[in-house]
Amino acid sequence: MPELLDAAIDDELRAFFAEARVRAGAYGAHYAALWESIEQQSTGGKRVRPRLVWSAYRGFGGADRAMATRVALAFELLHTAFLIHDDLIDRDLVRRGEPNVAGRFAARAIAHGADERASTVWGETAAVLAGDLALSRAHRELAMLPVARECRESLLDILDRAVFISAAGELSDVVSSLRGTTPALESVLATLEQKTAVYSFEAPLAAGAVLAGAGDEAVAALCRFGRLVGVAFQITDDVLGVFGDPAVTGKSASADLREGKRTALIAHAATTPSWPAIAARLGDPSLDEDEADRLREELRRCGALDAALALASExxxxxxxxxxxADLPAPLRAELGEFAQRATERVR
Amino acid sequence: MPELLDAAIDDELRAFFAEARVRAGAYGAHYAALWESIEQQSTGGKRVRPRLVWSAYRGFGGADRAMATRVALAFELLHTAFLIHDDLIDRDLVRRGEPNVAGRFAARAIAHGADERASTVWGETAAVLAGDLALSRAHRELAMLPVARECRESLLDILDRAVFISAAGELSDVVSSLRGTTPALESVLATLEQKTAVYSFEAPLAAGAVLAGAGDEAVAALCRFGRLVGVAFQITDDVLGVFGDPAVTGKSASADLREGKRTALIAHAATTPSWPAIAARLGDPSLDEDEADRLREELRRCGALDAALALASExxxxxxxxxxxADLPAPLRAELGEFAQRATERVR
Structure with a gap:
């Protein structure tokens, strides 16, 4: 069933972008290329959000696949917008091993004879605009949904909350990572919840449930579930970012260490006697593989790895x-229970 | 009447931001400060867009001031979002003589002990997020409007078109300004129309008219009027940016010359024998006031000033x-006619 949904989402995205590219073509080749780069950015993900919309919708008896697909599309486009603007903030030019929007446009500038400074500006401009366009489309997708006003307004409230809290999380993530203080576990977890769990887990589940006409209490329970499971996924992702197999995770196992990313793993390490030794090397962009291995060993030995895994399990x-x-339909409870389990199973 | 509307918009903005700040406070002082900086950015403007919404709405017999104010607010927030992201693209830290969102957050970072690099990242992050939040709110304001579905969807279509075309204009503006080629008048005018005239003139007029129930043909006429008058205002603004009194325009009369901004004025100069002499000094960041005066004299002598003013009048x-x-109510025709006249009267 998820495969069928993936295909429906892919079809919907393809149709949407095909139309946008044609429309953009009237404003020149660069603008059409910008839309292509948004489409590129929206493919290759795991479709976590559409699947959660669909699970909750179907779980509460929803049967209009086309309608659910449109709601799922809104959250996928919101995700695309956030990825693009997150990369812009981090000045990253690569995402999932491929050039991202900024990377593509910087290369496009070079191909058009621009110098390095100009190519950076093309890249940043493209990233600002691409994120704005994807974000606008996410709003539009829900605003134009042909459902009863009350339902549509509830969906718009869910989207509003997701945007509002994600921005808070992104800001506190950037601010805390630049302050150079030791990360406290509490603030790391709050940031994970705000920056990712709300828009990626809570909101899609709530939207699917609302679309299917679920009651307020059930929706609220799904929201709490979504936030908790979202944090569990993020803690585990961060563990995999350091201890995972690059062939599986698709990213270097040393990048987070070189960047000094503030994760639950690191927050726990900061409470142990090993911290001074870890802190001395963490966040060093020139860290080589041997040093990264020693850092991993230290994180294991001081108990941070076990603590992070235990926290995810909790x-x-x-x-x-x-x-x-909660008072949920039994098949939905079973499906979401299995989904939650997968958050931590990935590290075994 | 416009003064009354300004007060209503100010009240609405104040109420909206007061609520947002309280809501943001739950996520920390930095996030509340981010909302404050969005509010700051949204004040001090000339309220061109709200006034156009109101003129069109009242002109077609609209009488629900509260409803018109909400639509006006949506376009004012869209404008705020675009200003913030435009400054981000230009890496400007100042707007209307005051620190903008990025400028405020960069200063905030310094006050919190951040170094220069970190303060730049705080500033950029704040600008990305502030623009996203204002843009999201613009969408929400129309999406939640308690009007008939058909009317709301028409308003959402107007907003969608405004966002889509503004992004095209912004991209082509950045791309052409970095390519170092001589600006062609045609492309300068197309960029003015796309980047500013559509979202600032066409869309607010169309939205006010649609909200009041105006017919398709009248709305289409207002759209054409809005694009033309918007371009007239922009040409004149660009002339004032070079020849205006800084005490009136609120910006240095040499900044555009130092930046080498591609305007109708410059595009005309590029077709005259004076161009090599002008091009040699235009866009030089170290241009002093005497050199700027000579450049202005050259732009006057080669006929570029007269040509730009004639183009605006046309x-x-x-x-x-x-x-x-068009078949418009007579008072609306008179009011908009006077408004159009003001586009060029400012330089006399």
Whole structure:
């Protein structure tokens, strides 16, 4: 069933971008290329958000696949917008091993004879605009949804909350990472929840449920579940970012160490006697593979790895409690329970 | 009447931002400060867009001031979002003589002990997020409007077109300014129309008219009028940017010359024998006031100033033709005719 949904989302995205490219063509080749780069950025993901929309929608008896696909598309485009603007903030030119929007446009500038400074400006401009366009389309997709006003307004409230809280999380992530203080676990977890869990897990689940006509209490339970499971996924992703197999995760296992990314793993390490030794090397952009290996060993030995995994498991357990305590259709409870389990199973 | 509307918009903006700041406070002082900086950015403008919404709405018999104010607010927030992201693209830290969102956050970072690199990142992050939040709110304001579905969807179509075309204009502006080629008048005018005239003139007029229930033909005429008058205002603004009194325009009369901004004025100069002499000094960041004066003299002597003013007047004339040819209520035609006249009167 998820495969069928993936195909429906892919079809919907393809149709949307085909139309946008034609429309953009009237404003020149660069603008058409910008839309192509947004499409590029929106493919290759794991479609986590569309699947959650669909699970919740179907779980509450929803049967209009086309309608669910449009809601799913809105959250996928929101995700695309956030990825593009997140990369802009981080000045990254690569995402999932491929040039991102800014990377593509910087290369396009060079191909058009621009110098390096100009190519940076092309890249940044493209990233600002591409994010704005994807974000606008996410709003439009829900605003134009042909459902009853009350339902549409609830969906718009969910989107509003997701945008509002994600921005708060992004800001506090950037601010705390630049302040150079030792990361506290509490603030790391709050940032994970705000920056990712709300828009990627809570909101799609709530939207699917609302679209299917679920009651307020059930929706609220799904929201709590979504936040907890979202944090569990993020903690695990961060563990995989350091200890995972690059062939599976698609990213270098040393990049987060070189960047000094503030994760639950690192926040726990900061509470151990090993911290001075870890802190001395963490965030050094010139870290070589041997040094990264020693850092990994240190993170393992001081108990940070186990603590982070335990924390992720705890979040999964709490998420499952929410499912059990709520009045949900049994198949939905089972499906989401399995989904939660997958958050931590990936590291075994 | 415009003063009354300004007060209503100010009240609406104040109420909106007061609520947002309280809501943001739950996510920390930095996030509340981000919302404050968005509010700051949204004040001090000339409220051109709200006034156009109101003129068109009232002109077609609209009487629900609260409803018109919400639509006006949407376009004012769209404008705020575009200003913030435009400054981000230009790496400007100042707007209307005051620190902008990025400028404020860069200063905030320094006050919190950040170094220069970190303060740049704080500033850029704040600008990305502030623009996203204002843009999202513009969409939401129309999406939640309690009017008939058909009317709301027409308003959303107007917003969609405004966002789509503004992004095209911004991209082509950046791309052409970095390519170092001589600006062609045609492409300068197309960029003015796309980047500014559509979202600032056409869209607010169309939205006010649609909200009041105006017919398709009248709305289409207002759209054509808006694009023409918008281009007239922009040509004149660019002339004032070089020949205006800084005490009136609020910006240095040499900044555009130092930046080498591609305007109708410059595009005309590029067709004259004076161009090599002008091009040699234009866009030199170290241009002093005497050199800027000589450049201004050259632009006057080669006929570029007169040509730009004539072009602006032509656009006003064409805009007024649109008003005369359309089936519009007489008071609206008179009001918009006077408004169009003001585009060029400012340079006399």
């Amino acid at each position: 979040h999964v357990t709490l998420a499952r409690y929410e499912l059990d305590a | 656009h006003v004339t064409l805009a007024r033709y649109e008003l005369d040819a």
